[in-house]
């Protein structure tokens with residue numbers, strides 16, 4: 065572009081600096097000392113104060129902020145080994161029983177695909193965006209299931225019953241997650257519609273949020289699902305949750321990225337039927353289907369199947385994607401056709417592609433079964449001539465109950481006059497526990513029950529996790545359900561503080577909860593300890609678990625050797641033992657008493673020291689015996705050594721013969737004459753030995769005559 069407007073183009077008008085008027089004045093005002101044309105260095109020299117910092121603190125803060133920003137920018141690049149489309153991210157939905165896991169998955173699937181899921185079984189794959197697929201898995205409520213889920217979860221949705229509080233399952237899963245490279249975790253509070261008091265709801269939300277933050281990290285995301293509408297979570301809340309999952313970043317976990325693994329979404333037993341017919345326990349061939357994650361998988365590699373074992377792969381085949389990502393055409397959002405989902409185990413979809421076959425699944429209500437022959441009288445006669453296969457199928461139509469259902473209802477008696485034994489109903493657990501512990505628990509733990517338990521069922525069992533622990537598991541029987549509530553002392557502390565604050569602001573708020581909690585605090589003996597255990601990011605319950613494991617194995621050697629301070633005297637202990645023994649003896653079956661009376665070393669105690677070795681208990685001393693411990697007490701640094709000297713002197717004085725080998729002089733003890741005739745042979749043998757020694761000594765002296773002199777010498781070479 066030329067200035068002269070060559071080529072027919074219009075020239076740009078150059079900027080004209082104002083020389084008069086308001087804007088010219090303004091400029092001259094803002095720049096009284098014109099520094100135009102000066103370099104930055106020169107400007108600094110001219111006015112150093114303008115470039116100096118006014119506050120050192122502020123400067124320091126700015127500097128650290130700049131460094132932080134710089135550091136954040138720098139990160140180790142993650143290597144993505146995935147070829148082609150990335151495998152779906154696995155979203156594990158975990159929580160205690162009946163918290164609403166299946167319902168949440170159903171609602172999320174409905175939101176993403178507009179399909180109703182009849183049943184949640186196995187992984188459910190859906191297309192959630194143009195570049196993203198998700199796989200929902202419901203975590204089973206057993207520890208093995210939790211371990212398996214922790215291995216493949218990219219995101220864990222921890223469902224918590226808000227009306228009830230934290231349960232043990234959540235913490236168990238969190239602990240397992242930590243051992244598998246902590247994936248993304250999000251909390252979801254359900255059953256919030258059970259709160260009638262808005263204030264109480266708000267408070268509970270706050271409390272649970274802070275506890276959640278303490279366990280994971282400050283600011284961890286916690287969603288609230290406020291209730292159900294037509295048996296489903298509200299659309300808005302599900303939409304928000306789904307949005308959050310859709311945009312979430314899943315940084316690859318290093319171990320997983322360098323190992324190949326498959327979350328199996330379908331499996332097929334492809335063993336030839338005749339082989340199974342010949343031998344029902346023959347080795348089976350099983351085909352497993354699923355998305356491959358991590359790195360590549362080769363034929364012949366040994367694969368570990370959780371809960372089954374290690375097996376070599378006989379072959380790996382790449383199949384067509386059952387739930388492909390939509391086309392990359394430039395358009396906003398997903399079309400309805402592209403909202404695919406794949407859930408072979410949940411009984412969805414009509415076609416099933418196998419390695420060697422295609423199955424067509426037809427819903428039962430579309431199938432017209434032929435009428436049962438027995439229903440019409442004519443058919444009975446015809447039925448006699450029917451084919452055996454037809455007969456079998458017809459009889460199958462008649463069965464009302466499946467084998468499992470029949471087994472559940474079945475019962476048997478071991479002896480003729482005994483009542484029938486059948487599987488106990490779940491409610492049968494209740495009276496058992498109540499009978500055993502209800503009395504004592506009501507007495508001791510009645511103070512520690514909070515409002516939810518009061519409402520539902522006051523009878524509960526408590527297990528203290530160690531003496532120092534601030535974390536307790538409380539087994540509560542809640543409307544026929546056994547629930548394992550997690551109770552934190554810290555939590556109670558916070559509650560108390562909160563209630564105190566609230567009391568100031570609103571004294572009329574007399575919640576049962578607060579009362580209960582205050583009682584707990586005032587009555588609990590470890591209130592001083594609680595103050596020490598302030599809320600922090602460190603999870604105290606995990607610490608206590610470690611401590612307990614360590615303390616089980618530790619033996620206090622000091623206590624074993626020197627005894628417990630203020631322990632009973634040995635006589636007292638003996639008396640106690642005698643009493644115990646006599647009591648035991650009284651109720652013992654025949655022959656048992658003798659075993660117990662043998663006060664040898666306890667076999668269990670032997671295992672504590674080294675369980676890998678077999679130790680014969682007969683040859684060992686019982687180091688629990690106080691007399692035995694006393695007998696060696698003076699052999700240690702802290703013992704009385706003068707006693708030992710005295711004993712040596714006495715033994716020397718009384719023990720009799722002593723012979724100085726240097727001089728050949730012989731000292732005889734006071735009691736030498738007490739040696740009887742029976743020891744004569746010994747004396748002769750000793751005499752012989754002495755002569756031998758003297759002869760040897762003479763020989764030695766002859767060989768090394770210089771050793772007879774005490775004068776030090778050296779050899780000159």
Ligand SMILES: Nc1nc2c(ncn2[C@@H]2O[C@H](COP(=O)(O)OP(=O)(O)OP(=O)(O)O)[C@@H](O)[C@H]2O)c(=O)[nH]1
Nearest residue numbers: 160161162163164165166167254255256257291292
């Ligand atoms: N009132 C209320 N009921 C809920 C809520 N969430 C779930 N439910 C109900 O709780 C019951 C259990 O829900 P599920 O989704 O089967 O729970 P789950 O965790 O899958 O149960 P399991 O698989 O047996 O462990 C259902 O009847 C739900 O309707 C909620 O937020 N409020």
